[in-house]
Amino acid sequence: MFGIEKVDLTFSIDPLLLILAILLFGLFTLFVYRFTVPVINTKLKALLISLRFIALLLLLFVIFEPMLTLTKKIIINPVNFIFIDNSRSILIDDGTNREQTVNDFASELGKEINTNEFEAYTLGKEVTQPGSEEIENLTFTEGSTNFSNIFSSVGDQDKNISSIVIISDGVITEGSNPVFTAEKLSIPVFTIGVGDTSRRNDIEIRNVLYNEYIYAETPTTIQTTISNTGFADRDINVSIYEENVLLEQKKITLSREGIQNIEFEYKPASGGEKKLTVVASGLDGEFTDANNKKVFYINVLGNKINILLLGGSPSPDISFIKESLQKDENFRVNSLTQFAPGKFLEKVNPQTLLDSADIFFLIGFPSNETTGEFYNKVKNKIANQSKAFFLSLSSGIDFKKLNELQKELAININIKSAFYREVQPIIESNQVKNPLLQNNSQNPIAVWENLPPVFQPDIQFTNKPESELISRTKMNNIPSKTPLIVSRKLGNKRSIAVLAKDIWKWKLQTATKNLDLFDRFINSSVKWLNTSEDQKQVNIKTSKKIYSLGEEVEFIGQVYDATFNPVSDAEVKVSVINKGEKSEIILNSVGNGLYEGTFQTNKAGDYSFSGEAKSDNLKLGTDAGSFNIGEVDIEMVNPRMNFEFLKSLADRTGGEYFDQNNFAGLFPLLKRINESASKEKMLTSEINLWSTEWLMAVIILLFAIEWFIRKRAGML
Incomplete structure (x- = not known):
């Protein structure tokens, strides 16, 4: 009844004791009312016995804490997720009638599969779920194609997804190759290729x-x-x-x-x-x-960059990082390596190097050997003079002292133990184009994810809201949520943190393969750190520099007051100019001093913008920049269907690839999958029978009625 599969009643104390207590309370109640003064009739005695016994029984329920557990089984019906490419590349005229093929598929979809057995989405820059009429009247106006968004959106679903179907030319113009992510979902992916695979002149x-x-x-x-x-x-x-x-x-x-x-x-x-x-x-x-x-x-x-390496103690990390930096003639590299309190291996004036440094490399710094006086000078440079820094948790670092820099770090630190664990990088999917990660390998990200393990302290690291997670860790090829490489940009402050020691191993392995990963990472870090915002209270940027025609231009703003505290109630206006034509947009506050807004146009060309932020009619600052729209239409750059990608995606996920001329064979296959893909889900609900206030009210009421009747009968 009501789909209830199982009903359980449990107690916090042995039920045998409950039975014994009920018997004792019953005998006690009978004993109390065996003789009464004055003598009362049998019916009244039975009523009083019942009131007393029920009240004591309910009191026992409170003491023994009964729990009622109801288990209900529900059937989750399977659903197929359909993704239809709505980008401009479908309009390429290569003789295969791409547009007609996609429209034919959309029309047949509702006829061949019950509408409650599939959900249809369009694919472009984002994944969207249009109405049924829109699906059959696609416009093919999306300016980019991001396959990664398919699998990130599917991963967030709490549904019984039996299969994924993608109809597309397979050309990725934004985001990364999603095959690895798709494999982890364990959902078969069926692909339908549209377009010509032959190479044209x-x-x-x-x-x-x-x-x-x-x-x-x-x-x-x-x-x-x-x-x-x-x-x-x-x-x-x-x-x-x-x-x-x-x-x-x-x-x-x-x-x-x-x-x-x-x-x-x-x-x-x-x-x-x-x-x-x-x-x-x-x-x-x-x-x-x-x-x-x-x-x-x-x-x-602009000019050459002065870099100061601060080592808490001598270590291979310092030597390897210094060697990499010295290869670039645009860097002036100095170091201070501690070996005793207030003493350094280098025979130089520490204060002179501190004052001239543009960027600090904190390598296992601070350590136990770091004096409070010297550390305070470094903290002042970073916190009050906004010096950018690179942090590596190399040997000898003192985490309690490092916590004194907590406000300036890219992560929060919660010390758990003194142990270390071996970890490897696993790059975030949205960071594959990050300039810090590029190298001379054909597959730069694969090289990163196959680096030798480094040692990370057993510490709970959590990202700050303004930080960007570049890499997490994996242990024995099992990904974790612990950050490994993090960058932070807040106002005019920048930092990069590598949350491990012995990163010199990365140099040794890649050097034997003639890869420049380590040197490029260190040198690119310096260049990124050196592009700070020069004390600007207002920073306005676009999400990227080059947009496709018709694609939304996304503006991101940051606004601070004179003391660089975030301002969340400012009025931020941005003027966009192209060939004398001017448009104005207002950025909306999203909290913590961050603002966002969008601009869209159908005119290609170079655009410039200038933005201004005001609070209470007080001008906080301005910023300006440029971007390009539609000079190169990335959707039209590659007219050849990417058969290899679509076939690989289907094969590696247990699906199947269909040609644009035989996709009709897909529909009966989806029906067969749905017939055996239903899932049962058990829902368990627990009801505390003893914790309700109404139960105590009933107990008090029963005792009160008993007392009232006894008084009316003249009993003691």
């Missing part, structure tokens, strides 16, 4: 390699990879532009191998953010010229 700028942070008046190499199909031995011009001004042009002959690298030397005259564009001239007969251009932005830094 085309010229493409495949990739541009560059350093995101470089220095003014210092030459750097920008390497461009150009591929061609069907144009071997033909001549084209490849040009590089800075802010739409031609810097250099090279005439090249397209290789017969189909791929070649072209190098440009770039020497910026001044600091600041620079927009660069590499353009390959087109040839007659190209399938598309949308992929003949690459736009990117480079941050040009």
Whole structure:
């Protein structure tokens, strides 16, 4: 009845004692009312005995704490999740009628499968759930395709998902490859490929390699990879532009191998953010010229950076990090390594080095040997002068002293024990493009996740809200939630923390394979740390620099008062300008001094913006920047269907790949899966029969009625 499978009544004390107590209370009640003064009739005596016994019985219930447990079984019906590519690449005219195929699938979906057995979503920059009419009238206007969002959204569902179906050309234009994440869900993925897998006659700028942070008046190499199909031995011009001004042009002959690298030397005259564009001239007969251009932005830094390494004690970490830093001629590297209280291995003036440092590397610092006087000077530089720092928990670090820097750290520290555990990095899926992680491997993230173990202290680390988690740890290939690499940017303050010791092992392993992972990580960390916001109270940025046509531009703002406390009630206005046309948007507060807003337009080009924050009509500060919309339509860059990705995704998750001409075979397969995919779920509810206030009220009422009747009868 009511779906109840099982009913249990339990007590906190042995039920045999309850039975014994009931018998004793029953005998006691009979004994009390065996003889009464004055004598009362039998009916009244029976009533008084009943009142007393019931009250004592309920009192026993309170003492023995009875618990009623009800177990109910419910059936969770299976549901198929359908994801339909709604990006602009579906409109590519390659002779396969992509748009018609997707629309045919959407129309057949509701006819072949019961509507309560599937949920349909559209795929683009985000995953959205439109109405049934919208599904059958897709617009294909999304400016990017992010497959990672499919599996992050599925992982958050509390439903019996029997399968995932994706109909797409398989071209990822945003986010990372989700195959590994999809495998962990243990849900079969069925893919339907739309588009042409053959290679058309085309010229493409495949990739541009560059350093995101470089220095003014210092030459750097920008390497461009150009591929061609069907144009071997033909001549084209490849040009590089800075802010739409031609810097250099090279005439090249397209290789017969189909791929070649072209190098440009770039020497910026001044600091600041620079927009660069590499353009390959087109040839007659190209399938598309949308992929003949690459736009990117480079941050040009000013003078050389003074770096001071502070070592709590001599360690291999200090030696390896110092060696990596000294390879860059744009760094001035000094070190102070403690070996006794107030004493350093280096015979230099510590105060001079402290005063001249732009960035600190705290390597196992502070330690037991660190004097309070010297440590206070370092803390003052970081806390009050906003010096950026890199932290490594190398040997000898004193965590109690480190906690004195708690306000400036990227993480909160809760000391548990003095033990260490072996851990390896596992990179967050949203960090695969982070410049700190890039190296010369074909798969930079895979190299990171196969580094040798380092030692992490048995300490509870938790991210601060303003920090960015770059890498978590894994132990014996089992991922954990413990952070390993964290960066923090708050106002004009920046820091990076590697929460482990013996990171020099990363250098040894990668060096034997000619990988620059360790050196690039250390050097990129310096460049990132050196781009602090110069005491700006108002920071306004876009989520990225290059947007597709029609894609929302996301603005993120941070507002602080004169003492750099977050201001959450400011009015933040942003003016966006393109070719003399001006638009204004208001950023909305999301708390803790953070603001967000969006801007959308259908006009391609370079855009500049300026923002201003006010509080109580008092101007707090301004900021400005730039971004680009639609100069390169990333959805049109790769016109070839990515069969390899779609097939791999299906095979590795236990699903199946379907061609665009035979997707009808998918529907009966989904029906068979649903027939055997129902799940039972047991819901258990516990009712404390003794803890309700009504029970005590009834006990008191019963004793009160008994007392009232006894008094009315003239009994003692």
